Amino acid sequence: MAQTEAELLDNPVEGSPTLILRSPDFHAITEVVAEAVERRTPTGWWFFFLPAVALLGLLGVAVSWLFWEGIGIWGLNVPVGWAWDITNFVFWVGIGHAGTLISAILFLFRQKWRTSINRSAEAMTIFAVMCALLFPGIHVGRVWVAYWMFPIPNQMSLWPNFRSPLLWDVFAVSVYGTVSVLFWYVGLIPDLGTMRDRAKTPIRKFVYGFLALGWRGSVRQWNHYESAYLVLAALATPLVLSVHSVVSMDFAVSVLPGWHTTIFPPYFVAGAIFSGFAMVVTLMVICRTAFRLEHIITLRHFDYMAKIMLVTGTMVGYAYATEFFTSWYSGNPYEFFTFMNRALGPYAWAYWIMISCNVISPQVFWSKKARTSIPILFALSIVINIGMWFERFVIIVTSLHRDFLPSSWGYFTPTVWDVSCLLGSFGLFFTMFCLFVRFLPMVATSEVKTVLPQANPHWQAGPERGVRNHRAAMPVHGEPAPKGAS
Amino acid sequence: MPFLLNQLPKGPHYGILAEFATPADLYHACERVRDAGFTRWDAHTPFPVHGLEGAMGIRRSPLPWIVLVMGLTGAAFGFGLQWWVHASAYPLVISGKPYFSWPAFIPITFELGVLFAAFGAVFGMLGLNRLPMHHHPLFRSKVFERVTDDAFFISIESWDPRFDPSGTGKLLESLGARSVELLES
Numbered sequence: 001m002a003q004t005e006a007e008l009l010d011n012p013v014e015g016s017p018t019l020i021l022r023s024p025d026f027h028a029i030t031e032v033v034a035e036a037v038e039r040r041t042p043t044g045w046w047f048f049f050l051p052a053v054a055l056l057g058l059l060g061v062a063v064s065w066l067f068w069e070g071i072g073i074w075g076l077n078v079p080v081g082w083a084w085d086i087t088n089f090v091f092w093v094g095i096g097h098a099g100t101l102i103s104a105i106l107f108l109f110r111q112k113w114r115t116s117i118n119r120s121a122e123a124m125t126i127f128a129v130m131c132a133l134l135f136p137g138i139h140v141g142r143v144w145v146a147y148w149m150f151p152i153p154n155q156m157s158l159w160p161n162f163r164s165p166l167l168w169d170v171f172a173v174s175v176y177g178t179v180s181v182l183f184w185y186v187g188l189i190p191d192l193g194t195m196r197d198r199a200k201t202p203i204r205k206f207v208y209g210f211l212a213l214g215w216r217g218s219v220r221q222w223n224h225y226e227s228a229y230l231v232l233a234a235l236a237t238p239l240v241l242s243v244h245s246v247v248s249m250d251f252a253v254s255v256l257p258g259w260h261t262t263i264f265p266p267y268f269v270a271g272a273i274f275s276g277f278a279m280v281v282t283l284m285v286i287c288r289t290a291f292r293l294e295h296i297i298t299l300r301h302f303d304y305m306a307k308i309m310l311v312t313g314t315m316v317g318y319a320y321a322t323e324f325f326t327s328w329y330s331g332n333p334y335e336f337f338t339f340m341n342r343a344l345g346p347y348a349w350a351y352w353i354m355i356s357c358n359v360i361s362p363q364v365f366w367s368k369k370a371r372t373s374i375p376i377l378f379a380l381s382i383v384i385n386i387g388m389w390f391e392r393f394v395i396i397v398t399s400l401h402r403d404f405l406p407s408s409w410g411y412f413t414p415t416v417w418d419v420s421c422l423l424g425s426f427g428l429f430f431t432m433f434c435l436f437v438r439f440l441p442m443v444a445t446s447e448v449k450t451v452l453p454q455a456n457p458h459w460q461a462g463p464e465r466g467v468r469n470h471r472a473a474m475p476v477h478g479e480p481a482p483k484g485a486s
Numbered sequence: 487m488p489f490l491l492n493q494l495p496k497g498p499h500y501g502i503l504a505e506f507a508t509p510a511d512l513y514h515a516c517e518r519v520r521d522a523g524f525t526r527w528d529a530h531t532p533f534p535v536h537g538l539e540g541a542m543g544i545r546r547s548p549l550p551w552i553v554l555v556m557g558l559t560g561a562a563f564g565f566g567l568q569w570w571v572h573a574s575a576y577p578l579v580i581s582g583k584p585y586f587s588w589p590a591f592i593p594i595t596f597e598l599g600v601l602f603a604a605f606g607a608v609f610g611m612l613g614l615n616r617l618p619m620h621h622h623p624l625f626r627s628k629v630f631e632r633v634t635d636d637a638f639f640i641s642i643e644s645w646d647p648r649f650d651p652s653g654t655g656k657l658l659e660s661l662g663a664r665s666v667e668l669l670e671s
Contacts, residue, residue: 149569159572163587213618214622216530224611235603
């Protein structure tokens with residue numbers, strides 16, 4: 001076949017987009033995905049895993065020192081009482097949103113292209129939520145009383161304040177984490193069955209067999225299973241929109257200029273999906289190259305993801321503009337000052353990094369060449385994630401650092417421990433992701449198989465008898481049916 | 487918990503397992519097995535084949551009702567917990583708001599509703615599917631290992647009133663089965 005992958009993208013067969021290239025059979029899909037887990041650990045994997053574990057170790061050191069010494073080791077001060085800790089929290093929760101969007105919202109919209117990437121995107125969600133939960137957990141300083149955040153009877157007979165957005169956040173993020181794990185595991189059950197049935201060693205037979213719960217692929221089981229999957233998708237859809245809305249209320253419900261705006265919930269959700277898709281692109285570029293999945297995770301998938309990044313990036317840019325307009329239109333001098341200070345004050349460098357990474361750079365995706373160029377996608381996905389981290393930094397720190405009275409103005413400078421915690425959270429994320437691609441099937445084979453043409457029960461083997469030909473054989477506008485149509 | 491018990495027929499045979507080459511073959515065979523009046527039987531596929539429930543005559547899953555009940559329970563629990571904490575167990579004036587300031591209780595009511603509903607969906611699905619069930623006579627078959635890869639099967643259990651080891655096997659062969667196997671129980 002002389003065609004390049006980009007040419008295949010422009011040439012969908014008879015109007016129906018080809019999602020999986022090289023027309024593999026069912027077994028070939030199983031083979032390529034399961035083989036990635038079953039073969040000996042490739043050397044390249046260690047090049048990702050060992051640095052990730054080293055960074056995870058750094059996180060261990062930073063968090064231990066934090067527990068020993070207190071949050072004074074970070075660069076926090078008065079008035080900047082929240083800085084990188086909450087920036088990292090919002091950043092990581094946002095990353096997770098793309099996974100749920102792919103697994104739940106695109107499922108409800110019958111977007112079949114999601115099947116190639118949903119498993120790893122969901123795994124990404126879970127690991128991102130783990131990183132996110134770390135920061136509110138450790139930023140309280142006295143972690144040993146972190147259980148006060150939960151409605152557990154305690155020695156003071158006091159209950160948490162359910163009217164506080166910070167407590168809504170505890171519930172929203174922990175429910176989100178739990179539901180994401182359940183959704184991911186339900187999706188994994190049939191593929192764990194595949195791993196069990198292919199297992200050669202006793203350990204694999206036991207572990208995959210145990211986790212597959214005795215799945216038999218029976219239609220009576222699929223009937224309940226698909227119902228559960230649909231219901232979970234329907235539950236996860238409002239959940240994912242609510243999570244970042246609640247996160248944004250941590251800010252919006254306060255009375256601080258720069259935070260107290262009603263645009264925050266939709267603006268945060270758009271930003272979350274934007275950054276999450278950027279992270280999916282980063283991970284998928286690496287995975288598809290490393291595990292030779294170019295025919296399953298195709299340029300078409302990247303094209304679609306780039307379009308979503310273009311849309312959400314532009315929405316975020318629109319929100320930046322609206323914030324400025326509202327602050328001027330409100331006639332509130334404090335509000336307007338905060339925004340002028342954001343763009344032109346001491347943190348202008350951070351603001352303009354944010355604008356260039358989040359609003360300007362994704363405009364490149366108007367070009368189809370850029371949307372289907374792996375190097376451009378990879379570079380931009382990293383640029384976007386840098387930009388989205390800066391967005392949260394700008395929102396949090398620039399709103400805090402100039403209080404109402406000039407005597408209470410300050411400037412936040414990170415310490416080595418701020419940096420260690422951020423890098424360490426990346427260590428946690430990539431360690432988990434490396435373990436995931438090593439031990440679990442990273443593509444949902446049972447879902448990818450359903451988008452192959454031969455999965456349709458009305459498909460007939462042979463060159464002249466496929467479903468497409470059957471459809472083409474239907475008489476159009478009263479014309480007689482072509483010869484040979486049955 | 488009776489629904490976790492493995493309800494299997496007594497007798498020397500578990501039933502008959504027949505392999506089919508494609509989803510299309512399986513689909514047509516299922517229609518015929520359904521029309522022949524079998525009740526204790528199942529089809530097995532590596533992925534959900536659309537329309538096969540209809541070809542087998544299976545009713546819709548009752549799972550959404552379980553999820554609805556669980557979701558409403560969770561939401562009621564969440565709302566009740568917040569009311570109890572703030573208006574009954576330890577009334578405390580916070581920011582001058584009333585004790586029973588219900589609009590502020592909505593986010594957690596929603597979250598707990600979703601949480602309970604998700605538990606209902608997952609554990610309800612496992613319960614209806616009698617999972618986990620790590621041992622099953624079907625797993626004794628060597629060909630059945632490919633059910634999670636690329637093979638399509640029909641299994642008819644021996645306690646089906648219409649089951650007959652030779653006659654049922656012949657029926658499945660006549661429907662285009664690639665192989666037919668009698669499984670011990």
